Each structure stands twice: as C-alpha cells, then as structure tokens.
Amino acid sequence: MSSAAYGSVYAACQRAGLGTSQLELIREGENTVWAVDSETIAKVGRPGSIEQSSRQVRVAQWLRRVGVPSVSLCDISPQPVVVSDVPVVFWRRLPPHRAGNVVDVARLLRQLHDVGAPMDLELPELDPFVRLPERVCESKVIDRSQRDWILRRIDSLRVEWERLPGGLPKCVIHGDAWVGNVAVHADGAAVLLDLERCSLGPPEWDLVSTAIKLDSFAWIRHEEYRQFVRVYGNDVRRWPGFALMRNTRELRMATFLIQRAGQDSTLIREALFRIDCLRGLHGGRPWRWTPST
Template sequence: MSTATYDAVRAACEQVGLDTTGLELIREGENTVWAVNAETIAKVGRPGSVEHSSRQVRVAQWLRTAAVPSVSLAEVNPQPVVVGDIPVVFWRRLPPHQPGHVVDVARLLRQLHDLDPPTDLGLPELDPFVRLPERVSGSNVIDLARRDWILRRIDDLRVEWELLPDGLPQSVIHGDAWVGNVAVDVNGTAVLLDLERFSIGPPEWDLVSTAIKLGSFFWIRREEYKRFIDVYGSDVTYWPGYTLMRDTRELRMATFLVQRAGQDPRLTREALYRIDCLRGLHGVRPWRWTPSL
C-alpha cells in the first residue's frame, strides 16, 4: 500500500465529513479500494485520472436513470473528491452477495446494449489496447524476450484492429464484462460493478469475455455458454472478428497479471505461464489458466 493512496483517501473522507478510524484496505490494483464504514467504500484512482473518475460518476448516474441495475454512488457531494491530482469516488457498499452467473452477465449486457448511446456522458471510443504497453514496459517480473514479444504483439493487433469487420451496431459497452463484475444479492438481484471501462464500441467486446471462458480455458461448461447466448440472443464466436477480439482479450488478461505480479510475487509463475501460452509454448487452447486471478 502506498502512503500517497492512504493519505488521499483519508483526506477525501475528511473533506466530506466521513470518519477515518475504520479505514480498511480491500483491494490494491490499478485502483485502490477501501472500506470506509459499513455503508461506504472509496475507490482511489491513479494520479491524474480525475476525468476518468468523473466519467464513472456520470455513468453511474445515467445507469440509474436508465434503470440498469448497477453499483450506486454514496450520498456524498461533490463526486469525485479530488486530493491534489488523485480522485476518490465514494460508493454504497453492497449488501451480502456473491459473484454473478454467466446468465446474469448476458441479461445485464442485453439491457445495456439496447440503450441509445447518450451524447452527454463524454464516453470515449473503445481502446482495447489502453495501458497495455505501460503494464509491461517497466515490469521487473518478465524478461526482455517476453517483454519485446508482448510489445510486438500489441503493435500487430493494433494493425489488425483497424480492419475489424462489421458486426452488431455500436453501443454503450461495459468494457470488462464477466461474472466477477456482476454481484447477486440474497434476493437474486444482479447488478453491474466496476464502471471504469465504459465506452462506445462493438458489443462483441463485452461478449467475448464469456466466450473465451469456454473456448480458451474451459472455465465454464458448454451448457452454461449455450444459456448465455440464448439469453443475450447472439453468439460472438460465429462473427468473423472473434479471433482478433479473443486474442486481444487474452493479451489484456495476461498483461494485467504481469502488473499484479509486480505487487504480489506469488502471481509471477502464472503471469509467465500465460504469456508463454500466447507465445505458443504450451500447445493449443484450452489452456490451464488459473481462474479468478
């Protein structure tokens, strides 16, 4: 945990009148999540990401008006709270819950993708390669050969992306839609979490995350994937752009673990294994990636 992150969340709490004696670190990653009290959590963004956090606030407000179930903002104003150049967004803490099922993901995505894209949220166009070079360029986890391969692979995929075939109509997309970003409470109500990657783009980008859980890793059963496509109404694996999106999503998953391994060395072995799978050193899919890392 960085001192700057703790200082930022403490100062933000003080600005809005929240007690800081119970602050507890929940998760540390690209953003840092803190429990403030029984009703509130705080998400601390990276330095210089104020606009990014402001957009999350606008998205949460829009989803509420559009009646799409999602994580709710805490009753704190203004949002985000900015400490120096570090944004802090306060959210309502979820009631007891568990991760969603692929059917919950499909149902929420269908509802989201059917909405007319808003013109006043300032949503960017999807960038599937955002922060990928930064995840590996300064990493002390991977060797030079792996790093250079990843950077070349990013460049190759960027070129291919320019020729992405047409598919479903562009819409608002979640950007990181998987069961870990859906929570289901004791009443069976499912809500979307993590609004950081919302953008305008091809809906297939949201669908591919579930498709590769079957095709790339066997993390779900065929019956589960069939229910997913039945609920959503489309099977992305039949789309000509699927392979490109699959490869890009897999690269994002591998490089994210490289980034996390820089903070938690226990993840290094899995991070290197994932990269080597992409390099073709462990045979063809499905690979034995460890889920939920």
C-alpha cells in the first residue's frame, strides 16, 4: 500500500469533513481507490493529474444531466479535493451489485454515444497512447530489449493512427468500456464506472474492447458477441480501422499489466507473456491471456 496515497486520502477526508477511522484500500493501480465509510469511496489520482480528475467530475455531472446512468459524486464541493498536487474525488458507494456483461456494456454505450458531442464539456480528443511510454520507461519488470521493442511499437502505431479511416461520427466515448467498468444493481439497472478516460473520439474505440475479447483472447463466446452487436447495432470488426484499434488496445492492456506487475510480483509472468504474444513469440490470436482486474 502506498503511504503517500494514504496520506493524501487521509488529508482529503479531513478537508471534506469525513471520518478517517474506516479508511480501507480497495484497489491499487494507476490510481488508488479507498473505502471511506459505508456510503463513500475515494479515488486518489497520480501526482499532477488534477485535470484528469476534474474531467471525471465534469463528465459525471454531465452524464447525470443527460440521463446516462453512471456512478454518482458525493455532495462535496469543490471536487476534486487537492492535497499538494494529488487530486482526490469522492463518490457514492454502490449498493450491492454484480459486474456487467457484454449486453449491459452495449446498452450503456448506445446511450452514451447517442448523446453526441457537447461543446461545453471541455473534453480532450482521444489519445490512445496516453501514458504508454511512461508505463514502459518507469517499469523495472521488463528488460531493455523488451522496453525498446514496445517503444518502437508505440511509435509505429502512432504513425498508423494518423491515417485512421473514417467511421462513425465522433462523440463522447468512455475510453475504457469493458464489463469491469459496468456495475449492475440488484434491480437490473446498469451504471458506468471509471470515467477517467472519457474523451471526444471515434465510438469504435469503445466497441473494440469487447470485440477483442472474442478475437484476441477468446474470453467470450461467439453468441455473446452477436448479442453485443445486436444491442449496439454495429460490428466494429467490419470497419477498415479495426486492426489498428485492436493492436493499440492490446498494447494498452499489456503495458497496464506491466505497470501493475511493478506493484504485485504475482503478475510479472502474465505481463511478460503478453508482451511475448505481441512480439509474435506465441503464434497467432487468440492468445490465452489471463483476465486481470
């Protein structure tokens, strides 16, 4: 557990008038997520990520106005609460729930994408390569040859991205749309979680996350994917830009696990296996990646 993150969430709770005796770490990754009490969750961002946390707050407020179900902010103002240069956002704790399935993801994405692209939300354009070089260069898990290969791969994909084919109209996209970022309440109502990567961009970026679960990893069945396509109304695999987006998303998933493996050594083997798959050392897709949370 990061003592710096604990100090930040402790100080933020004090500023917000919340108790600190029940603080409990729930998840540690690029951000840390803490249970504050039975009704409140705190998400602690990286140092210097105030704009990203502010974006989450703006998006959550906007989603509530336009009627797209999502996680709710606590009644604390202003948010984020900033401790030095570390932002902390307080959210309402979800009631008992389960993780979503691909149909839940499709329904929520259909709602989100149908809203369009508001001019007053101040969202950045999608950057599919955000933090990838940092993840790689900061890692102690990979060796120099692996690092250099990944950096070259990032550069190559950036060049290809400049020639990305046209597709569906740009809109607000979630940016990390998978079943782990959807919660379904006991009454069946599904809500979007983790708004950190929301941006303006091609809706295909949200759709490719589910498509590769079939084609790249065989984590879902063909019938599940057909249901996803039927509910959303579009099969991204038929779009000329699919392979580029697939390759980029796979690289993001691999580098994220490299980052997490630096905090949890039990993930090192899987992280290195993923990189070897991308380098062509384990044959073609589907690869037997182990799902991670």
